[in-house]
Amino acid sequence: MTVNDDSFTDWKNREEIAESMIPLIGNLHREQDVTILLHSRSLVNKSVVSILKTHRFARQIAGEELSVTETLPFLKALTTLDLGPSQIDIGMLAATYRADERRLSVEEFTAEAVAGATGDNKIERREARDVVLYGFGRIGRLLARLLIEKAGSGNGLRLRAIVVREGGAQDIVKRASLLRRDSIHGQFQGTITVDEASGTIVANGNEIKMIYANDPSEVDYTAYGIKDAILIDNTGRWRDRAGLSQHLRPGVDKVVLTAPGKGDVLNVVHGVNHETIKPDERILSCASCTTNAIVPPLKAMADEYGVLRGHVETVHSFTNDQNLLDNYHKSDRRGRSAPLNMVITETGAASAVAKALPELDARITGSSIRVPVPDVSIAILSLRLARETTRDEVLEYLRNVSLTSPLKRQIDFTNAPDAVSSDFIGSRHASIVDAGATKVEGDDAILYLWYDNEFGYSCQVVRVVQHVSGVEYPTFPVPVA
Structure with a gap:
């Protein structure tokens, strides 16, 4: 056998391992609301090649060998545990296990590392939190993609409506087309259909109502069955508390701005100061x-x-x-x-x-x-x-x-x-x-x-929304401060 044959055989073996990981990752996500990560990169709904490429990139930045042969045992160990909603980084599990000198089995080490997501520590699944997008431009459409993606487990955030000013004939069809195809970010991952009669876009099974309004005061969200929603204003039209307060209509509980806030509006950068958000704060900005x-x-x-x-x-x-x-x-x-x-x-x-x-x-x-x-x-x-x-x-x-x-x-x-x-x-x-x-x-x-x-930036916005909605699940192993 030549060297090239050895490389090809190794690649096919790793492909087979990555393929075996996909149903395990999918079941954990759908059944237990567990998102599997590899050095902060989600492996949910990823292809065989994407999983292998993510491992390759992790090896590059970590400076040490990391392959699917190392991470698969940790993934299998997770499937045996009664896990609650969480994010679990199998790249971190593999790295910390390698540095651990106690000679525990993979199963013992994994159970200990994610103990905060099991037993009495396990948090319960929460009801989906309604989300409304006010505006549907570049950031609005990317937020829609992310929210639809994160609705895969049936929990967390649920995009219920999009508010725009009507643009003319076939407005909803054209907006759905812009969601479906993007010249920079590529095709939408899934299926999109439009019901013009009801003014609804159905994306990967998520029914999203298109609401036409020229001003926040024109909308009563409860008329659409929306309650306690987080409204994301991505128009940038209002940036101070007085302007953004117009969104606090029936059915809306909090307003998040995707632009720098003015005056006393809290500017939040997730990972840095999101813990300073007070539970009763109803208006905040995700800065720029x-x-x-x-x-x-x-x-x-x-x-x-x-x-x-x-x-x-x-x-x-x-x-x-x-x-x-x-x-x-x-x-x-x-x-x-x-x-x-x-x-x-x-x-x-x-x-x-x-x-x-x-x-x-x-x-x-x-x-x-x-x-x-x-x-x-x-x-x-x-x-x-x-x-x-x-x-x-x-x-x-x-x-x-x-x-x-x-x-x-x-x-x-x-x-x-x-x-x-x-x-x-x-x-x-x-x-x-x-x-x-x-x-x-x-x-x-x-x-x-x-x-x-x-x-x-849109990912940072969604992280803030998850935090204020109470569906930002803990990550294990716990990052080192």
Whole structure:
């Protein structure tokens, strides 16, 4: 047998193992509301090749071998336990088991590591929480995709309605088509049908009512059977408490804004300050995509090295706020053609840091350039640290943060030498540290942070909604603080 034959045989064996994992992952998700992760990446509804690629990527960033042959025993062990709703990272289980010196069996170690999700510690399944989308643009449609995806277990969040201004003939058909096909994010994973007579979109069995209204005051959500809903305003039309309070109509309990909030509206970056949300808070903001991209790594660096001051320069993909061709715009420069120019503009991300990370006693400044790409941006974070360090130390620290810390869902890490922006389309992290571009000299550090300003941000929004709705299930093994 040749070397090539050996490689091919190994691949086929790993394919067979990955295929055997799919029904185990699916049953845990549907029957026990358990989401199986691999280093923060969900394996639910993934193909054989996707499972293998996720293992391969985990090996790359972890620097150690990790294959399906190692993770399958932990997955099998989980199927024997009476688990409650939770997220369980089999990559972390494999890594911590390898470092454990007690010589426990896989079954014993797994039962101990996820004990918080079993027995008296097990939380009960909760009723699905109604969600309403107010607006159905770029972020609204990605939120719809995520909410439909997360409804697979029949619990958690349930998208009940979408509120828009009617656009004319076949409005619902055209909006369903935009949900079905996306030029950047690809095809919707599943099936979508439209019932024009009832004004309903059915996506993967989820019935979603299309409500037409020009103003929040026109809608009584209880008329559609909606109760205690979380309404996500992704229009950006209102940003202060008075404006957003208009959404607190019959059937709506809380309002979440997908833009920076003004005044006393709490700006939340999941993973950093979401625990500060008070149970009785009814209006909050998820800040901006750039704020979500820079605050988690800024917190990580401040925790380990201290930060005296910093500057963030964002090189941001163009958005619908800009003009396709030169035309009037209320803002300076944004009226110039977005796909033809680099456009200097302002960013509120730097000033928003103080709202999400008030304990950071450092001045952070910021500026932004819009560039002719439709999605994925990069933030260049230049920091003066409180102590000197080395590039290798910073990279090793951030790599570990991305794998084992409470910020591992927010911060990703890549050491791919030829990474470019399109590689990060569809990333579910708030930002991705580019190891190859990182620069450190003494107490100066420059981090290059990629982020999918559409999808990664939408994932952060959904995490906040899950938290305030009470369906953000615990993750095991518990990340190291």
